[in-house]
Amino acid sequence: MARRTKAxxxxxxxxxxxxxxxVFEQRGVTRSTLADIAAAAGVTRGALYWHFEGKGELFNAxxxxxxxxxxxxLADVAMKPGDPxxxxxxxxxxxxxxxxxxxxxxxxLTIANMLVELVDELLPVRERYAQMERADVLSLxxxxxxxxxxxxxxxxxxxxxxxxxxxxMVRGLxxxxxxxxxxxxxxxxxxxxxxxxxGIGLPPRSQALGNR
Numbered sequence: 001m002a003r004r005t006k007a008x009x010x011x012x013x014x015x016x017x018x019x020x021x022x023v024f025e026q027r028g029v030t031r032s033t034l035a036d037i038a039a040a041a042g043v044t045r046g047a048l049y050w051h052f053e054g055k056g057e058l059f060n061a062x063x064x065x066x067x068x069x070x071x072x073x074l075a076d077v078a079m080k081p082g083d084p085x086x087x088x089x090x091x092x093x094x095x096x097x098x099x100x101x102x103x104x105x106x107x108x109l110t111i112a113n114m115l116v117e118l119v120d121e122l123l124p125v126r127e128r129y130a131q132m133e134r135a136d137v138l139s140l141x142x143x144x145x146x147x148x149x150x151x152x153x154x155x156x157x158x159x160x161x162x163x164x165x166x167x168x169m170v171r172g173l174x175x176x177x178x179x180x181x182x183x184x185x186x187x188x189x190x191x192x193x194x195x196x197x198x199g200i201g202l203p204p205r206s207q208a209l210g211n212r
Contacts, residue, residue: 030117078142156200
């Protein structure tokens, strides 16, 4: 009986997270109420509050259920053996593949990037997501610094500036694709990143990567 109760609790929690994704996507985060989410999940508000103290906790749990592609791929790319730019290109390709092919990843990125309003209730949520983005930029900065050191060449600009520029370009392409779906995300982002890296004097060393 205890096992069944635990299984039912887990099933309810998953149903609430599924419902939060749908409701947040349809109405935006600020306009969505916990009552809306409970109704969409087919449970009472009491059941929702048993799992989550408020909208912020529910939102964060929804985010945590999905491994965000860029964050997971960039976390340790600077420390991988071999050429750091080649490792970066492989990491970006894996991240873009997940974004382009996984519906849940697309929903969560759409909600996090476009549907979270800057209101007091959600400022902690936005700050948490901003921290994740800062970690991505720092990972890119370390890749560029290591690549410059390994190749014994000076960077075209401070690594932090180059990392912010690269991150903004990739983020902008992902957001544009999520909004319109009118171009090939993987091919377009790959071409743009290659052009950027060549422009700052750090092209991939792998012939297979550089010639695509």
